[in-house]
Amino acid sequence: MLTVSNLSKTIDGQAVLRGVDFKLEQGRVVGVVGRNGAGKTTLFKTMAGILIPDAGTVEYEGQSIHATPSKKLNIVFIPDSPEALFSYTAMESALFFSHIYPTFDKGFFSNTLHKLELPLDRKIRQFSKGMRMLFSTVLGLATKAPFVLLDEPTNGIDAIAKKQVMTLLMEAAEEGTTLVISSHLLNELERVADTILVMKAGGIETHDMDETANGAVRKFQVVFRDEAPASWLNSPSVRVLDKIGRVYTVLVDTKAPIGALEEMGKFDPLLMEHLPMKLEDLFVWKLGGSNYVG
Amino acid sequence: MWVKSLMLREIRQARAMIWIIPLGHFLMLGLQRYNEWFMGGEDLIALRVRFANSMLEAYQYGNMESNSRMMLVLALFVLALIQIGAERRNGAQELLFSFPYSRRSIYVTKWLFGVGLLAGSLLLNTLIDMAVMASSPVSSYFSFAFHANEFLYSMLTVTALYTLALFLGAISGSIASQGIFSGLVFVLPLGLWVLIERFLRVHDIYLSNGRYYSYRDQYQFYRYFSPDYYLFVQYPFLSAKYVIGMAALLLLAGWGGMAAYEKNRAENNGKLLLFPVWDRILQVSFVACFSLFSALFVSEMLSMSNELIWYYAGLLAGAFIGLSLIRRLTRIRLKI
Numbered sequence: 001m002l003t004v005s006n007l008s009k010t011i012d013g014q015a016v017l018r019g020v021d022f023k024l025e026q027g028r029v030v031g032v033v034g035r036n037g038a039g040k041t042t043l044f045k046t047m048a049g050i051l052i053p054d055a056g057t058v059e060y061e062g063q064s065i066h067a068t069p070s071k072k073l074n075i076v077f078i079p080d081s082p083e084a085l086f087s088y089t090a091m092e093s094a095l096f097f098s099h100i101y102p103t104f105d106k107g108f109f110s111n112t113l114h115k116l117e118l119p120l121d122r123k124i125r126q127f128s129k130g131m132r133m134l135f136s137t138v139l140g141l142a143t144k145a146p147f148v149l150l151d152e153p154t155n156g157i158d159a160i161a162k163k164q165v166m167t168l169l170m171e172a173a174e175e176g177t178t179l180v181i182s183s184h185l186l187n188e189l190e191r192v193a194d195t196i197l198v199m200k201a202g203g204i205e206t207h208d209m210d211e212t213a214n215g216a217v218r219k220f221q222v223v224f225r226d227e228a229p230a231s232w233l234n235s236p237s238v239r240v241l242d243k244i245g246r247v248y249t250v251l252v253d254t255k256a257p258i259g260a261l262e263e264m265g266k267f268d269p270l271l272m273e274h275l276p277m278k279l280e281d282l283f284v285w286k287l288g289g290s291n292y293v294g
Numbered sequence: 295m296w297v298k299s300l301m302l303r304e305i306r307q308a309r310a311m312i313w314i315i316p317l318g319h320f321l322m323l324g325l326q327r328y329n330e331w332f333m334g335g336e337d338l339i340a341l342r343v344r345f346a347n348s349m350l351e352a353y354q355y356g357n358m359e360s361n362s363r364m365m366l367v368l369a370l371f372v373l374a375l376i377q378i379g380a381e382r383r384n385g386a387q388e389l390l391f392s393f394p395y396s397r398r399s400i401y402v403t404k405w406l407f408g409v410g411l412l413a414g415s416l417l418l419n420t421l422i423d424m425a426v427m428a429s430s431p432v433s434s435y436f437s438f439a440f441h442a443n444e445f446l447y448s449m450l451t452v453t454a455l456y457t458l459a460l461f462l463g464a465i466s467g468s469i470a471s472q473g474i475f476s477g478l479v480f481v482l483p484l485g486l487w488v489l490i491e492r493f494l495r496v497h498d499i500y501l502s503n504g505r506y507y508s509y510r511d512q513y514q515f516y517r518y519f520s521p522d523y524y525l526f527v528q529y530p531f532l533s534a535k536y537v538i539g540m541a542a543l544l545l546l547a548g549w550g551g552m553a554a555y556e557k558n559r560a561e562n563n564g565k566l567l568l569f570p571v572w573d574r575i576l577q578v579s580f581v582a583c584f585s586l587f588s589a590l591f592v593s594e595m596l597s598m599s600n601e602l603i604w605y606y607a608g609l610l611a612g613a614f615i616g617l618s619l620i621r622r623l624t625r626i627r628l629k630i
Contacts, residue, residue, distance in 0.1 A: 051560055
């Protein structure tokens with residue numbers, strides 16, 4: 001188990017992580033979402049031991065990875081670009097990593113690269129962006145570390161490469177590797193993740209995907225009979241996702257003490273249809289801010 | 295502390311230096327010795343032999359070794375830039391820090407690579423030098439003790455200064471700032487001394503009996519902080535004070551560098567310095583030096599009379615400009 005406890009990190013006087021707490025069990029696929037600058041990369045780098053936390057710990061099986069660096073054998077960080085390996089060929093990179101990670105699977109690495117038609121003898125610098133991301137992902141997964149942290153693995157790559165990366169990740173997840181994936185592509189995360197970590201203002205909230213679908217927040221399409229009730233629409237328990245003519249798509253907090261759902265019924269709308277919640281809806285609900293306009 | 299995979303990576307990263315350093319060393323030592331005793335006309339060589347009446351003269355008081363030490367220090371300063379400064383911008387440092395090794399192991403491996411390269415170059419070139427001397431027309435003055443002492447002293451001196459370069463790398467935020475701080479090591483002691491002496495002189499405090507004196511001859515204590523004092527010492531003057539000075543530097547820089555690298559704040563990469571405490575020291579030192587230099591410049595250029603007034607005008611102007619300059623400099627993040 002990977003346990004992050006009370007993790008705090010301030011950079012340039014700004015608190016990027018504030019008392020972050022969560023636990024990751026083996027075999028999970030975890031999506032990390034947040035607005036730009038929310039601290040996702042800082043969190044990953046701190047979890048990987050690249051950054052030293054100001055407070056708190058990252059523990060693998062009860063031992064701090066900062067105090068006991070050998071524990072980092074179990075956590076591999078895949079950045080959004082393998083810049084550090086630009087002067088290496090794919091094969092040289094594999095050789096280098098095999099010296100560091102005793103569990104490195106050279107066969108898996110070579111076979112997968114062959115399957116993806118990536119050259120083993122070409123310098124990484126000469127790879128396209130998509131090829132680099134595929135290479136990085138294969139390299140990280142070949143370490144056979146139980147926890148793999150991926151920072152924007154599908155950012156800026158074409159649809160085919162994206163699909164290949166996601167397939168690789170799903171295969172690894174099926175084998176029991178815990179994947180922690182940061183991405184702005186919520187549709188992808190929705191398909192693969194079973195837990196979502198939402199980062200906001202340096203803190204973090206954990207959500208099961210099941211909870212996203214059937215949790216406290218519900219999504220409705222509503223058409224009001226008369227003028228839309230502004231006070232209800234602006235209440236903290238309601239968020240307007242979209243408005244086309246008189247048709248509103250709203251998120252409603254069903255557990256709010258004011259009872260926004262009951263209030264909506266009292267308006268006797270022409271239409272009040274329950275829609276399935278998506279990860280994007282959760283993202284907007286949690287991170288859209290008070291100025292969000294759908 | 296020894297990590298094979300990290301060492302292999304260091305070798306790969308700085309592979310050009312593996313032949314540049316011994317070759318440069320050979321050009322400065324073995325080849326020079328060969329030129330001295332084998333190249334040129336017979337008459338010239340005979341003349342040189344006639345003037346070589348002692349072991350010291352045959353070895354030219356160790357000047358070739360001094361020049362070699364300087365070359366080695368410059369080369370190892372470049373190596374330190376590759377090992378630490380360059381890694382900050384190409385993502386290599388982040389990759390290293392994500393590996394299952396302590397930062398201490400990473401730092402020690404870097405240091406061992408540099409020191410190993412130095413030891414190899416020194417050993418190889420000392421053997422070449424010994425062979426040249428033993429086969430030269432002045433082979434009767436061949437001295438194993440000379441070679442051994444020069445080898446050991448060069449090893450200590452260059453290792454100490456290389457360790458200092460690594461320390462500067464460990465506190466600097468970029469390859470550019472590491473390069474600047476490394477260069478300052480050579481000019482700062484004399485530069486500071488000139489500024490302080492001028493400050494005292496405008497206040498009628500003279501450090502000599504007269505107004506005019508030589509920095510070189512009379513006021514040498516600043517030189518104890520200057521690398522060339524240790525690098526260019528001639529063989530007959532080699533004494534315990536040089537060894538103690540360099541040993542102290544080695545210990546201090548080694549401890550400081552290790553501590554700084556272990557606490558390395560990777561999030562500050564690109565800044566002039568990595569640590570706020572060093573940032574503050576840099577700001578104060580920069581303003582002090584800039585204002586003293588400005589005062590010296592203004593008083594030299596403008597003062598026909600009232601030197602003290604012009605000096606303080608320059609000092610104030612320098613403090614103001616220096617402060618705004620350093621504030622800007624410490625805020626920027628260098629891409630190089």
